[in-house]
Amino acid sequence: MADVARAAGVSSATVSYVLSGKRPVAEETRRVVEAAIADLGFTVNTMARSLRTGRSNVVALVVPDLSNPFYAQLAASLQKELRPLGLHVMVCDTQAVRDEERAFLREAVQQRFAGVVITPFRLVAKDFEALSAAGIPVVVSADLPFGEADLVTPDARAAMRQALTEVTDAGRRRIGMIAGPRDATGGDPRLELLRGLAVQLGTALPGRLVVRGEHTREAGAAGFERLMRMKYRPDAVFCANDVVAIGAMDKAEELGIGIPGDVALIGHDDASFASLVRPRLTTVRYPAPDVGRAAARLLIERLDGRVARKTVTVKAHFVARGTV
Amino acid sequence: MADVARAAGVSSATVSYVLSGKRPVAEETRRVVEAAIADLGFTVNTMARSLRTGRSNVVALVVPDLSNPFYAQLAASLQKELRPLGLHVMVCDTQAVRDEERAFLREAVQQRFAGVVITPFRLVAKDFEALSAAGIPVVVSADLPFGEADLVTPDARAAMRQALTEVTDAGRRRIGMIAGPRDATGGDPRLELLRGLAVQLGTALPGRLVVRGEHTREAGAAGFERLMRMKYRPDAVFCANDVVAIGAMDKAEELGIGIPGDVALIGHDDASFASLVRPRLTTVRYPAPDVGRAAARLLIERLDGRVARKTVTVKAHFVARGTV
DNA sequence: GTGAAAGCGCTAACAG
């Protein structure tokens, strides 16, 4: 920048101001400076800039599984919203491992990130302390609130109720679930929701028909198998998410169990491949693009100075396809 | 850091050395410093560090479509390889738009990134000049070499030959292709490869049976429809990638065209959903994890000082499933 | 084994 200033015969402050537009610069001067910039192929060093201003222009998106298209879509959406503001998104895949999650949070404060959008999987509130101490805004995308952080959360009650109703209307009575791991942050709120609904609707979700595992295809297959080996086996299975449901379908095919003939299957999220499998997966759609948009908005408001905690609810919808 | 130094009664240089281990520090001193660090909840500011050292610790991964699981997997793999070295991966989704691609490259030099791994879609060699001028190592993952950059490239010849052989052995003679857009970087090397193979095997890939479009599901559907509306319509269709092939399957179902009964379909990459659709997609597997690993290795070598351009070839394999 | 101090490239007062 000093080079540019010299070449243009101005001070480096002026160069800085033509770049940032933070104060008026004479048309003539601007032209000369811009010419010099082009000449020398100069590019601002954003590290120096951020060091000086105390704020970087990168936002971290921390997710448990980037190969789940739901999160890939979330990433794309967030990036699209933040880009026009000059904010960059650094996508971090934690593989649902707590130490990885923590490592990324630590990195976020080391890098003085502008903000963090995170779907915590095994983190606890305490893990966020360093972030708030550093004054880095956090938006949590999860079913449950998380300390001081802003929250984007699904309203899936109506959708789940509808799903459950469809299932019972079809005469199914033995409802089971392949839920998330027991040590996940907040347990598994989707399980709790289903439980509550089951009570309301006069159905049961017996504890022994709830199996648990990671949010992976393999775990879905394993969980489904365990369910099917029970003497009192379910005739409808809700899944923690679509990836798990796909795994269940793998196993059903392997075991020669008919879906939905023998067992109804309900996914969650409507990840892109839910409509790809055959039969098509009936699921509860939680629209990733909307989640990304909401998270972006919350983050931007924080950056603009909002201090009060805020929650945005994104409505989920029941999507009837071929597995119920 | 000054605070820590004061609290520990040492100089900030010593604190720095405790953190980096770049010179021996007395056991006693180290303990005191570490206590102070813990006490104050101090975290290094990597921006300041990078400014000082002139190198950041983030690597950009620039891809055309993050919602294509192939790239999501690539991202995961690259991240896994680079993480242990303290390098972070910033994933950038360009949506195959040239201006976005350029914007990310510009950002890479502004941020003085440690390196860039990119699958260029519409970029040309010139777009990389600023990067090399800034001395930022670039690894290109593509079918064709790209200026000075290191290259990870598929060897898909044998696999494609096998695919083509299967198709012709099944008595198919009218080979078509849904290729990438005409203005994509390097045209469509997969198309060229198929053309060459067709000649070798005494089959034809007539120009009119080649349609073009983006690497999207919609474009795949549109391309397949155009093909099917021709009077001389293909009985086997190769696709630019699996996403395109899935789009073609959508359309086939819509039009009541049997796959593989009426038309054989061959994808490319073996993205995760290739085995999800029914019938399962026959494809040419290009293993994303291997690509990520290779890219990481190339990048690391460069960072370690290698100067000569290098190419790593990753072998692709024919995967016979249900669409041929 | 430790400290002092220069300076990375930029921004934002402050002064003119």
Next chain:
DNA sequence: CTGTTAGCGCTTTCAC
């Protein structure tokens, strides 16, 4: 409308 200048927080000689 423009210039001067003081750091942002760190690393790294150089000196002890």
